[in-house]
Structures are given as structure tokens and as C-alpha cells.
Amino acid sequence: MLLNIALAFVGVAVGIIFGAIPGMTATMAVAVFLPMTYALDLVPALWLLLGLYVGGISGGLVPAILINVPGTPSSVCTGFDGHPMARRGEGERALKIGITASLMGGLISLAVLALLTPPLARMAIKFSAVEKFLIILFAMTVIAALSKGSMTKGVLSGFLGVLLSLVGELTMNNKMRMVPAFLKSDLRAGFQLLPLLIGLFAIMQMFQEAEKGMKANAMDEGVDAKNAQKFSLKDFKGQWVNVIRSSLLGTFMGILPGVGGSAASLIAYSQAKTWSKHPELLGTGAPEGLIASESSNNGLTGGALVPLLSLGIPGDSTTAVLIGAFMLQGIQVGPLFIQQNGEIWNQILIALLACNFIMFLVMFFPIKLISKVVNVKSARMYPVILIMCIVGAYATRSGVMFDVWCLLIFGILGYIMSKIGLPTAPFLIGFILGKDLEKYFLEAVRGNNYSLAPFFTRPIAIVLWVLIVAFLGYSIWDNAKGKRMEKAGMKD
Amino acid sequence: MLKEWLKMKNMHFFFPIATAIICGILIVAILIQRALKCKKEGTPFINFKNYHFFKPGYDKVKLWGSLILFALYIFLLPKIHFIAAGIIFVTLFNVLFTNCINFEKLFGQKDNAGYAMPMVNVKDLVISIVIAVLFSVGLWLLFFKVFNITLP
Numbered sequence A: 001m002l003l004n005i006a007l008a009f010v011g012v013a014v015g016i017i018f019g020a021i022p023g024m025t026a027t028m029a030v031a032v033f034l035p036m037t038y039a040l041d042l043v044p045a046l047w048l049l050l051g052l053y054v055g056g057i058s059g060g061l062v063p064a065i066l067i068n069v070p071g072t073p074s075s076v077c078t079g080f081d082g083h084p085m086a087r088r089g090e091g092e093r094a095l096k097i098g099i100t101a102s103l104m105g106g107l108i109s110l111a112v113l114a115l116l117t118p119p120l121a122r123m124a125i126k127f128s129a130v131e132k133f134l135i136i137l138f139a140m141t142v143i144a145a146l147s148k149g150s151m152t153k154g155v156l157s158g159f160l161g162v163l164l165s166l167v168g169e170l171t172m173n174n175k176m177r178m179v180p181a182f183l184k185s186d187l188r189a190g191f192q193l194l195p196l197l198i199g200l201f202a203i204m205q206m207f208q209e210a211e212k213g214m215k216a217n218a219m220d221e222g223v224d225a226k227n228a229q230k231f232s233l234k235d236f237k238g239q240w241v242n243v244i245r246s247s248l249l250g251t252f253m254g255i256l257p258g259v260g261g262s263a264a265s266l267i268a269y270s271q272a273k274t275w276s277k278h279p280e281l282l283g284t285g286a287p288e289g290l291i292a293s294e295s296s297n298n299g300l301t302g303g304a305l306v307p308l309l310s311l312g313i314p315g316d317s318t319t320a321v322l323i324g325a326f327m328l329q330g331i332q333v334g335p336l337f338i339q340q341n342g343e344i345w346n347q348i349l350i351a352l353l354a355c356n357f358i359m360f361l362v363m364f365f366p367i368k369l370i371s372k373v374v375n376v377k378s379a380r381m382y383p384v385i386l387i388m389c390i391v392g393a394y395a396t397r398s399g400v401m402f403d404v405w406c407l408l409i410f411g412i413l414g415y416i417m418s419k420i421g422l423p424t425a426p427f428l429i430g431f432i433l434g435k436d437l438e439k440y441f442l443e444a445v446r447g448n449n450y451s452l453a454p455f456f457t458r459p460i461a462i463v464l465w466v467l468i469v470a471f472l473g474y475s476i477w478d479n480a481k482g483k484r485m486e487k488a489g490m491k492d
Numbered sequence B: 001m002l003k004e005w006l007k008m009k010n011m012h013f014f015f016p017i018a019t020a021i022i023c024g025i026l027i028v029a030i031l032i033q034r035a036l037k038c039k040k041e042g043t044p045f046i047n048f049k050n051y052h053f054f055k056p057g058y059d060k061v062k063l064w065g066s067l068i069l070f071a072l073y074i075f076l077l078p079k080i081h082f083i084a085a086g087i088i089f090v091t092l093f094n095v096l097f098t099n100c101i102n103f104e105k106l107f108g109q110k111d112n113a114g115y116a117m118p119m120v121n122v123k124d125l126v127i128s129i130v131i132a133v134l135f136s137v138g139l140w141l142l143f144f145k146v147f148n149i150t151l152p
Helices: A002-020 A024-040 A042-059 A062-068 A072-087 A089-125 A131-142 A144-145 A151-165 A192-210 A240-255 A261-275 A289-310 A317-328 A342-364 A366-376 A376-397 A401-419 A424-447 A460-492 B012-039 B060-076 B082-098 B122-146
Strands: A169-170 A175-177
Touching: A002 A024, A002 A042, A002 A062, A002 A342, A024 A042, A024 A317, A024 A401, A042 A062, A042 A089, A042 A289, A042 A342, A062 A072, A062 A089, A062 A366, A062 A401, A072 A089, A072 A192, A072 A261, A072 A289, A072 A366, A072 A424, A089 A240, A089 A289, A089 A342, A089 A366, A131 A144, A131 A261, A131 A424, A131 A460, A144 A151, A144 A261, A144 A424, A151 A424, A151 A460, A151 B012, A169 B012, A175 B012, A192 A376, A192 A401, A192 B060, A240 A261, A240 A289, A261 A289, A261 A424, A261 A460, A289 A317, A289 A342, A376 A401, A376 B060, A376 B082, A376 B122, A401 A424, A401 B060, A401 B082, A424 B012, B060 B082, B082 B122
Parallel strands: none
Antiparallel strands: A169 A175
């Protein structure tokens, strides 16, 4: 047991490092360590790999909050509220809220995994390409919520992101589109998410700071961190519905194979905004948004294991690598796994529980020190961020220099977009979801004899349409209300 | 019609064309919104008079310098070793961003009071080099040696 706990500690700590470096992901951490588990039995190997998984997902919140660069795609929404908090000197509070929400998300998803795995897995396979397309579409509605004040520009930015995500080869017919002849080999698989994400956030910010002369640190001018609001459990007062809803959304998204963690946090964030008493505060540094994003992306960890262990289908890219650990030990995951491997199943649950608490311990207590990063001068911090970004971008496809050039290209693009008033967050969301949107649409239409009827007749699809229309209607109304209030404020 | 578009040979163009059409419609909508706003406020539709792409008085040396240094870094990265490139360019970025070399004096200018500033701030330069060495070597050791991840 002690060995298992020690391995979980190592896994969580290394996972956090991978999650915290932009470009490095939990999947990469698990993939790197998988060969090292050859020498271990399955149970200690699982403790190590689950530690890497939980740590990798959780670590992404650190750079998202402190320097507004999401460490992982699933922490994109964390920065929307976490970074404004850090800018006003509440970095430590934001990190502690994020870590606590992560723990809660992880525990709730674990409870779901322990109690509901077989029935949930049976339900998940009823979700066809039609429903998956509509879920992705639903996740895209967050663009409308994020584009308050300039909705048309935000939506345009989102669709430009979708368009960019379609560059490259469509695997269904192996044909290329929108690729110049001289870039055919580099762009066969299209632009990679991580270089784009790092370029749009980190490199763009570096250019913006360089334009201003690199004078400040990551905090707003005149902010005294000593007077900033401190973390207390009261931050979660009135947030329990948000925590449970976001965790369950994350868990459910994890259960659906092929729907990633980014979609989970986007949907949770948009729902937090919809149901919030003060939706206008989300995006300006409200703990509510941070809680939604972090509890949902950690909710994913238990959810993604549901289809893996009960159907043999990985819920996300990291669990796809985890299958390797079972295969190495000659264990078949699938419908009979829990029945035939009761002891291993119990160990997985205990390991996941322990890893969540270890993650909390490893991150929560040294956070005072970590949060000091915001006090470092931008002039000293950006060169270091830059070299880490290069490592991350280069490692995306194990050594493609084109991905490193993409950092610069998307950094410049993000800088130009900020200058012409096109928001970058909707662009990134469009890019993240675009490819899946196309894939599930084509699969759905071809699988239903080129008919669009199933999109409007299947019961789950109807529910999803109602949600999409209701949320869009709410966003448009909220946007109009915001504009009216702005005008009234200007008149006063 | 939909079936024709989604035939195997054409299907890769369906979504890009549909998305491009939506983008086109949104661009037209933005232009119409702007035209209506300009008409209401009595301002010209295109007005470059008070438009500044860069912030007035922006730091030209740091902005263009960072752009050129970054491009050079990526260009030289596969040609020289990761550690060498890291040390050289992280130092140069630090020098550029912290003003530890007085570029104005290098170009024969004086400060506002008319006094020549010191050419090099040695302490800042040493810190720059130490940061560059520590992070380049540290990242190489951690990712290449410990985790066996491919680095440039």
C-alpha cells in the first residue's frame, strides 16, 4: 500500500508539472510513463497512471489563472475568471478555489463511477452521432455568452475558428482541403490545437506587453496583494448547485466517447452563466465561473473511465493510453471487467480517491509560493514562458518544427485580432469544437441515408435543440440588456 | 442536393463551404451594423484619421525586437542545439525586455535630461544569463533526460 501511495504522489506531482506547462498534457504524461510500468504489477501501475491523469488535468489551472495561458485545453474557461482575479491580487484565492473545486469535481465523478458505471455506459452507447453533433453545437453556444457587447463579432470569430479547424485532410474520404501545395505534409492533420492555443494566449500576450514596454508584472497597476480578498470556504457559499451541476456535466461528457474535456468545461461555464444571479460578473473575475470550469474538467476523470471499464471504449485521449496499461498485463477491459476483476475494480476506485486527495495536498499547501509568480516582472517571466511554450509545441507531435512556427503565426494572428476587435476566446472555442462538429454531422447524415430528419425527431435531440435555442435566446436577451444598461450609464 | 454534396468525393468541401458562407453573412451583418451606427452618429463609414493600429508612443524596440528574435530563435533552433539556442535567445529576450543594455545610447541618443545612460547594467545582464542557463539546461534535463521527450 505504501508503494502505491508513493507512486500516486510521484504521478500526481509529475502530472501537475505536465499540466502546468502549456503544451504538455495529461495524455502525454501517461504516455511517457506507460513504458515505465512494464516492471510494475497492474495495481501499482494504475496508482501511478491515475495519479498522472488526475495531476495532469488539475495542473492546467495554475498557468490559466496566473498568466492567462491555459496549461491544458480543458482549462480554457478557468482563465476567464481566474486570471482577472489574479490581476487584482487574488491569485492565491483563485488557485485555492480552483483546487478545491477540482477536488469536488473529482470526488463527485468518482461517486458516479462507483455507483452507476454499468447503467451509464449502456445509456452512453445510445448517443449516436446526431446527439454528439448537437452536444458539440450546444457547447458552441458558449461563444454567444462570451461575446457580450459585440455578439456578431464574437460569433464571426468562432466560425473563423471552425473554418481554420477544417484545414487539412478529412479522414472519412482522405481528401485535403484548404492546404497550399508546399504545406501538404505539415498540414495533413491540420493545425494542432496546442500550438494554436499557446500562440493565441501566451505569444499574443507577450507581443501586447512588449508593445507597452514590459513595464509591469501580471497584476493590475496600483493593486496591493496584501489587501486582496483571501480564500475561505465561504467562497463556496451558494455554489453547491454550481459545483454539483458542473461536476455531473463533466462526468457525463467524459462518459461520451469522443467528446473532450474542453466541451465539458465550456458547457459547464455557459450553464453557470445562465443560472447565475449575476451573469454580468462572469468573465470579470467571479469565483462562480472558476468553480464551474474546474469542477467540470476534473469531473471528466471519473466519467472517462466509465466507458473504458464497462465497454472497453476510452472516453478521452488519456484513457485511450490507459488501455495500454491493461493490455500490458493481459487484462481485457469491457462488459465483464468489473464482474471478473472485482479486486482491481476496487483498487481503481481507491486509487482515484487517493489521487484526488493527494492532488489537493500537493497543490493546496504550496500554493502561497506558486501564486507569487504574478509578482515576477513580465520582462523576466516572458522569456521563460517562451522557452516552455517552444518545448510544449515541439512535443505536440513528437518533433515537428512546423508546430513551433505555428506559435509565432498564431501569436501574430491573435495580436492582430485584438487590434481589430475580434475576440480570441470564441476563435479558440470554434477551433476546438469545429472538427468534431463536422465529423459527427457527416457521420449522422451519412448514417441516416442523407436525411436531416433524425436531428429533429430523436427524443434526446429534441431536448438538446430546446436547450440550444433557450440558451441562445437567453444570450441574445442578456446581450441586448447589457447594451441598454451601457447606454443608460453613458447618458447618466 | 444534400446527398450530392455529401457524396464521398465532395464531402470534404461541404463543411468548409457552409462555414465560409456563414462567415460571409456575419461579415455583411457587421458592415451593415457599422453603416447604421455611423449614419445615426453622423460619422464617416471609413475613418482612418484617428485610427492607430499600434498604441501611440508604443515601444518599437521591444515589439519589433521580440518579433524578430522569436523568428530567429525558431529558425536557428533545429540548426543549433536546444540548450545553446535556449541560452542565447532567452538571454537576448531578457536583455531586450529589461533594458539592461541601453539601446538608445547604442544608437547615439541621450536620456531626457541630456545625460548618457550607462551602456550596460552588468547586474541585470548577469541575472539574464543565469536565468537563461538555468531554464534551458533544467528543461533539457527534465524533459529530454528524465522523461525522454523529443526536444529540438
